[in-house]
Amino acid sequence: MVIGAAVVLFVASFLDLSGFDCPRGVDCSRINNANAWDSLGLLMSIFLAGIIGAALVIVGRLTPGRKVVGFDLGQFGAAFTVFALWTAFWTIISFNDAGAGLILGLLATIVLAAGAIAGPLVPALKAPLVGAPKPQAVQPPYGGQPSQGYGYPGAQQQPYGAQPGQGYGYPGAPGQQGQPGQADPAQAQAAQAQQAAPQGGAAPAGDFTPFWFAVPVARPLYGEDGAPNPIAELAPGTWYLAVEQRGQGLIAQTQDGRRGVLQDTTGIQRG
Numbered sequence: 001m002v003i004g005a006a007v008v009l010f011v012a013s014f015l016d017l018s019g020f021d022c023p024r025g026v027d028c029s030r031i032n033n034a035n036a037w038d039s040l041g042l043l044m045s046i047f048l049a050g051i052i053g054a055a056l057v058i059v060g061r062l063t064p065g066r067k068v069v070g071f072d073l074g075q076f077g078a079a080f081t082v083f084a085l086w087t088a089f090w091t092i093i094s095f096n097d098a099g100a101g102l103i104l105g106l107l108a109t110i111v112l113a114a115g116a117i118a119g120p121l122v123p124a125l126k127a128p129l130v131g132a133p134k135p136q137a138v139q140p141p142y143g144g145q146p147s148q149g150y151g152y153p154g155a156q157q158q159p160y161g162a163q164p165g166q167g168y169g170y171p172g173a174p175g176q177q178g179q180p181g182q183a184d185p186a187q188a189q190a191a192q193a194q195q196a197a198p199q200g201g202a203a204p205a206g207d208f209t210p211f212w213f214a215v216p217v218a219r220p221l222y223g224e225d226g227a228p229n230p231i232a233e234l235a236p237g238t239w240y241l242a243v244e245q246r247g248q249g250l251i252a253q254t255q256d257g258r259r260g261v262l263q264d265t266t267g268i269q270r271g
Contacts, residue, residue, distance in 0.1 A: 001115040002057050002116060003054065005050075005108045005109075006051050006055070006112060008104065008107075009047055009109065012036075013037060013043065013101065016099035016100055017039070017042070017095070017101045018095060018098065042091065045083070045087040046087050049080050049081075050081055050109050050112050052080055053116065054077065056074070056080060057073075057116045057119065058077075060076075061119070064218070065219070074119070082117070085113040088102070092106050210241060210243045211241075212240070212242075212270070213252075213268045213270050214237065214239055214271070215234045215240075216267040216268070216269070217236060218235055218236065220232075221261070231258060231260050232258055238255070240253065240254060243259070248263070
């Protein structure tokens, strides 16, 4: 929708700005044939501003997390489209007889601004512009092999002070259940899940089980308070801990202890 409106806006810049009827015997060619390219102010404030805004919105969707002077590219682009709509609206009001260029430009900026603003808010418009990339093969941390248990995938570490051969519930830990000095795997797994649960005694909702995951492409991590600016960026090739379900997203914890909401969970690789 944004791309189509930008194309229409570009075409409108070559159409007449005024539909003034020229009296007989008067040379009105410069008035009737004038378009946006003959007026630098209108060209920059309506037509090019809208096209630049559309380009920023598209680039922001393709590369989430990119910022310009502290603002997300999509937000920056949406501001451009709103500015173009505002200018087009008051410009067409000031014209006694607006031409096809201004009328079509106003309609294009309306669609453009609506698409840029509604894109992050309407679920149907959040679909990726290109097919979701295939998850890249992620090497488990510390050289381990992937497994289905909780904790670092394939981790073989012993807890501090434990003797070799004692199991502690890590996936692939040596030893068999029931041997002397060994913790019961089910109890150890429950203890680990309790340690990884959110601080302050809040346990994961429902029967959600924390797990490790990796993202196929870089994705922003937003604060739990709902702030629009990302607090971190999840990078491919790194394992992150999902500690809670939040709607369609996940509450993820980075390796440095920061927690936030991963809104786009498509194509993630579970450990």
